[in-house]
């Protein structure tokens with residue numbers, strides 16, 4: 107939830123929102139009305155996004171209602187309908203109460219604002235208790251007479267200080283507060299304060315405005331913990347946070363083993379934000395759900411299935427139970443099958459029907475039965491040189507298959523038909539066409555056994571297709587499609603890079619699993635990345651997340667992650683079927699650097715949207731070419747620095763002046779040369795992209811997705827959203843083959859069907 111805070115004072119209205127550190131203000135003054143405040147807010151926040159508003163008003167406020175007209179502004183404040191005028195939920199606080207809430211450090215606190223008058227408020231365990239103590243009698247006058255500006259003038263500084271301390275202690279005892287915070291312009295006159303009294307920052311009003319929603323939510327039992335997080339957004343730009351805190355890059359950094367390093371210091375977070383996110387993970391039971399996953403509980407609740415891809419790469423001797431039965435013997439048998447077959451093909455022991463070696467493998471599958479292996483084979487290209495060429499066909503668009511087969515020969519081509527269900531329309535259509543292509547040359551059904559193997563959980567459909575049981579590589583319903591590259595679905599990887607490298611991939615994933623299973627949240631890399639994902643999607647309102655590998659071999663990683671994240675967490679109801687309270691999965695997209703720099707990075711640097719980004723880069727490369735890798739790494743690091751720092755107007759101006767520009771030309775160009783900066787990124791650094799590192803990286807992302815789904819309380823392991831289109835496609839396929847004009851749909855759909863049949 108994004109909050110706008112307006113701190114309404116006698117001379118200015120100051121504004122800030124959850125989306126960024128920049129504060130704005132406009133003039134107020136004598137006679138100022140609520141309608142003018144609304145107009146000012148609308149005029150000054152047109153480019154800000156927020157869901158709710160907090161107003162701090164210099165007047166007594168009870169249960170969110172203004173009780174008296176403010177003495178230093180105009181009329182019409184009592185009974186004004188702020189929510190209707192602003193079109194958003196609004197919380198109203200007394201201005202001192204808002205500042206008090208921002209200064210709160212827990213317990214029961216009395217707040218005294220020492221300005222021209224005396225502001226008072228009590229905050230009890232995060233909840234504001236309205237108080238108007240200023241007009242109570244004190245030494246024959248009132249507290250305000252003596253503690254306010256008039257008292258200072260009348261008493262002189264020394265006596266005034268003593269009277270303030272005496273009065274404050276009286277008030278503290280009266281309201282049974284544990285400590286006092288004093289604030290306001292005259293606080294500067296105190297050098298030292300007694301115990302139980304401390305100085306508050308005059309800038310705390312905004313903090314209180316954000317926390318107003320936090321406090322409200324924590325009072326309403328069952329309120330979403332996510333809603334309260336906006337209060338923990340940094341109020342200063344990253345550039346300043348780095349300048350103030352030389353230790354920041356060291357603290358916001360996590361290493362997993364000796365190969366993977368994550369710098370998350372360039373994210374829009376402070377220590378407070380990270381503490382709040384870690385607390386969020388605790389409150390929402392991320393660790394419990396993780397433990398249930400590793401224990402084989404059926405956490406895929408709509409399909410009543412365990413989620414056990416971690417068993418596929420369990421390299422320890424630990425049993426992995428599903429429904430009380432250890433699945434490791436089955437997993438190891440399936441791995442043996444992959445090993446034996448991959449080695450036979452790669453070493454020329456498995457030959458085609460004419461006795462020739464297999465030179466090309468075509469994997470036919472889609473979604474999880476394609477993206478994982480296709481991405482991994484690309485990622486491990488330097489390890490593929492001594493194996494068969496492996497191609498991937500997924501699209502039902504016949505061009506994909508036709509283009510792939512054009513240069514291949516049936517006698518030396520092996521097809522791996524990969525489908526968990528073995529009913530997926532696209533895969534089956536491609537598999538049938540591949541078989542027809544093969545038989546048109548081989549002319550012998552018996553030859554199929556040498557050239558077609560199946561990877562599936564569905565033995566019945568595999569046999570019905572004509573593939574013998576011994577040529578079927580199995581996996582199980584507790585492996586989700588998008589989590590399946592570690593299973594028999596990884597056969598094309600083993601064929602391409604060899605079983606030894608495939609095992610190293612599993613080793614790397616297992617190392618990450620162990621880290622995810624055992625590291626405390628504060629140092630748990632996937633959990634931290636997941637929490638940052640929630641932070642941007644649900645709290646700061648980012649719509650999308652960019653994945654930017656500075657590694658050509660990871661060019662298919664963004665596509666793989668699109669399925670992993672968006673199919674897992676693109677959900678609108680929680681595990682109980684109730685609508686979720688915030689946005690879930692962001693749109694995931696990306697391209698390898700440096701290509702992206704010359705395409706869409708303009709928008710990242712100077713566009714209007716908040717986009718979180720992951721930069722991935724290796725310390726070493728396989729390229730063997732002089733200088734290229736240094737250029738690549740320099741670009742990667744430079745982009746993260748540029749996004750974070752930006753370039754201020756003054757810097758842009760100075761730069762242009764140094765180039766000799768002046769006058770109108772200078773003024774005109776400056777705004778175009780400004781980079782707002784403060785744009786977040788995470789940098790994931792690995793030593794060198796090999797199978798083990800790849801396994802770690804992919805498991806890192808899997809568990810990031812897990813963490814996000816757990817916080818949102820959604821089922822990350824089903825995908826009902828893909829079904830409707832599949833259903834309708836079947837009907838429309840029938841319509842396309844029919845002879846009568848299409849009539850069973852809306853006008854647009856009917857017309858498109860007729861157009862496709864060339865009936866229009």
Ligand code: F6P
Pocket residue numbers: 472473474475524525526527528529530533587588673825828
């Ligand atoms: O349509 C979505 C989906 O079910 C994915 O979840 C899955 O990875 C893909 O289709 C392929 O499914 P299968 O492996 O059963 O062919």
